[in-house]
Amino acid sequence: MDAMGSEAPQSGALEDQIGAWRVHLRGSRAISAADAEELEDHLRQEIHGLIEQGLSADEAFLVAVKRIGAIDTLTREFAREHSDRLWKQLVLAGNGSEAGAAPVEAWIPKSLGVALLLAVGAGLSIKAPTWFGIPFDPDVSVFYPQNIGFLVLPFIAGYFVWARPMTGAAALMTAGVFVLSAVLVNAFPFATTTPGSSVADTQLLTILHLPIVLWFWVGVSYVGGRWVGNDRRMDFVRFTGELFIYFVLIGLGGGVLIGTTFILFEAIGVDAEPVVENWILPCGFAGATVVATWLVEAKQSVIENMAPVLTRVFAPLFTLLFLAFLVTMVWTGRGIDVEREVLIAFDLLLVVVFGLLLYSISARDPLEAPGLVDWIHLALVATALLVDVLALWAIGSRISDFGFTPNRVAALGENVVLLVNLAGSAWLYLRFLRGAGPFSALWTWQTTYLYALAGWAAVVAFIFPIIFAFQ
Amino acid sequence: MALQCMVALCKHRVSDTSLDPTMSINKDLVAASSTPLVLAILSEGDSYGYAILHRVRELSGGALEWTDGMLYPVLHRLERGGLVESRWEKADTGRRRKYYRVTKSGLGQLADERRQWRAVDETLRKVWAELAVARPDLPSTTLVPQGR
Numbered sequence A: 001m002d003a004m005g006s007e008a009p010q011s012g013a014l015e016d017q018i019g020a021w022r023v024h025l026r027g028s029r030a031i032s033a034a035d036a037e038e039l040e041d042h043l044r045q046e047i048h049g050l051i052e053q054g055l056s057a058d059e060a061f062l063v064a065v066k067r068i069g070a071i072d073t074l075t076r077e078f079a080r081e082h083s084d085r086l087w088k089q090l091v092l093a094g095n096g097s098e099a100g101a102a103p104v105e106a107w108i109p110k111s112l113g114v115a116l117l118l119a120v121g122a123g124l125s126i127k128a129p130t131w132f133g134i135p136f137d138p139d140v141s142v143f144y145p146q147n148i149g150f151l152v153l154p155f156i157a158g159y160f161v162w163a164r165p166m167t168g169a170a171a172l173m174t175a176g177v178f179v180l181s182a183v184l185v186n187a188f189p190f191a192t193t194t195p196g197s198s199v200a201d202t203q204l205l206t207i208l209h210l211p212i213v214l215w216f217w218v219g220v221s222y223v224g225g226r227w228v229g230n231d232r233r234m235d236f237v238r239f240t241g242e243l244f245i246y247f248v249l250i251g252l253g254g255g256v257l258i259g260t261t262f263i264l265f266e267a268i269g270v271d272a273e274p275v276v277e278n279w280i281l282p283c284g285f286a287g288a289t290v291v292a293t294w295l296v297e298a299k300q301s302v303i304e305n306m307a308p309v310l311t312r313v314f315a316p317l318f319t320l321l322f323l324a325f326l327v328t329m330v331w332t333g334r335g336i337d338v339e340r341e342v343l344i345a346f347d348l349l350l351v352v353v354f355g356l357l358l359y360s361i362s363a364r365d366p367l368e369a370p371g372l373v374d375w376i377h378l379a380l381v382a383t384a385l386l387v388d389v390l391a392l393w394a395i396g397s398r399i400s401d402f403g404f405t406p407n408r409v410a411a412l413g414e415n416v417v418l419l420v421n422l423a424g425s426a427w428l429y430l431r432f433l434r435g436a437g438p439f440s441a442l443w444t445w446q447t448t449y450l451y452a453l454a455g456w457a458a459v460v461a462f463i464f465p466i467i468f469a470f471q
Numbered sequence B: 001m002a003l004q005c006m007v008a009l010c011k012h013r014v015s016d017t018s019l020d021p022t023m024s025i026n027k028d029l030v031a032a033s034s035t036p037l038v039l040a041i042l043s044e045g046d047s048y049g050y051a052i053l054h055r056v057r058e059l060s061g062g063a064l065e066w067t068d069g070m071l072y073p074v075l076h077r078l079e080r081g082g083l084v085e086s087r088w089e090k091a092d093t094g095r096r097r098k099y100y101r102v103t104k105s106g107l108g109q110l111a112d113e114r115r116q117w118r119a120v121d122e123t124l125r126k127v128w129a130e131l132a133v134a135r136p137d138l139p140s141t142t143l144v145p146q147g148r
Helices: A013-024 A033-053 A057-067 A071-081 A110-130 A143-163 A168-187 A201-222 A228-266 A273-299 A306-332 A341-364 A374-397 A406-433 A439-467 B002-016 B027-044 B050-062 B066-081 B104-134
Strands: B082-092 B098-100
Touching: A013 A033, A013 A057, A013 A071, A033 A057, A033 B050, A033 B066, A033 B098, A071 A168, A071 B066, A110 A143, A110 A273, A110 A439, A143 A168, A143 A201, A143 A273, A143 A374, A168 A201, A168 A439, A201 A406, A201 A439, A228 A273, A228 A306, A228 A341, A228 A439, A306 A341, A306 A374, A341 A374, A341 A406, A341 A439, A374 A406, A406 A439, B002 B082, B027 B050, B027 B066, B027 B082, B027 B098, B027 B104, B050 B066, B050 B098, B066 B098
Parallel strands: none
Antiparallel strands: B082 B098
């Protein structure tokens, strides 16, 4: 019923017009590549038919486009029919199949297979020490708090060793550092009988800082052993934020799973608690870290990064909080109550601000002109700095009264490290906002500063015990 | 075959010289009739978008004018509902072309639609006929299908 012969050699101009039309059509997510191909086929037949009726190529194109309908209307119709396409979906099969061709999907994508194997490995690894009589309970033994990083993180690093092009030497070094630091930390002769506490101060500091050091080491494997180039380091920062969010989400799901386990087994009069406590919780935790790693890797190009979205929401709110705090302080004339823990509280405050700043920088297009958001971030950093300086000033006069314990030196050092970072950021932000410097300077500052953070964490974890004689 | 009543209606309209040939059919009616029309055309044999539209134009004599692009969301909706299925074939132009085929459940749906349209058609015919008697002053050309 139709007479679509072989296409006459069409002028290049017509092809260009069709090409432009196709590009315009593909601008909408509602129209898939296959749909566009189908519509293009239709358009070509229409043009062909019109040309046969005696129209020129130009006229035929115009009439055919008019007949097929305005692209806006088309898009709306397709969006109504395929509303699911407006939601970005995570395609788990690696590269999304396009153009209607039947996708040849592996039953399980290879990367998922590897991730699941590693997740099982992590689950067994965290469980293994209990078979040698080491209890989970941190009050009984500090083995788990001290070694949890060594039990879980190598599996995340292992995933990257598998996924990245990495030289054998780099892979060996990755493993070597984990083994070396594990041996070192466990060989430290920490004092075991500190009055009032079951753990020596320096040991607690090591326990707190070791995961940070090891996490940066995971970062080395994340960038495939090539720890140069700011872009890759920023990728690792993004990865960290997304991993955290995914891990929390998986954790929430795990909570529901465990709750359901309790309810179900209670219904038949079986106590599920030992199994949940000894198996599901620890193994699930370890496995979830690896699975979350895989998820973040799989979705990185598909789904909007969440961490920058959260910083967008919370940066202005924290700015308001600090302003309110400063105003209240001035209004009531109250000074900061210098307690022993106040330094740690202000460290946490700086960590939050640092995180907000880092993730907003990670998501910002460096070429974009300065805008309101940048001013908000500058205000955030400036108010946080002010609050922190006030705190330091209040503490500074009294710190010698308290004495220089390992805890206080570590907390003070952290404060200084973050303070310098934020001060540098504020300075660079100001330059950028006044048009005196590029945004990329800020980017470079932050990614380079990761060395300082890793370095300080390493000093606290490994050097402090030696300096303070393992007390 | 499946759409005799619809097609008959359309043909009547068109063959009725007193009808404005440029007259277009109400959007809702076009939308409502699209499913049975497409299913009926596909039950004549597998086809693809451009040819289906040609067939619609041919059957309706131009009265049932669709915006070409709108056919595809309809086809996709039918495909998702399992009423038609599609496959890609190489056309003689060398490009890929998407062909549609009506499924078994599509044929069932068609039969169902056909019953419904027939009921509507019969009801309307009756009321038109009675109206022609009760209100002969109304312009009947647009109301009474000729020769029935």
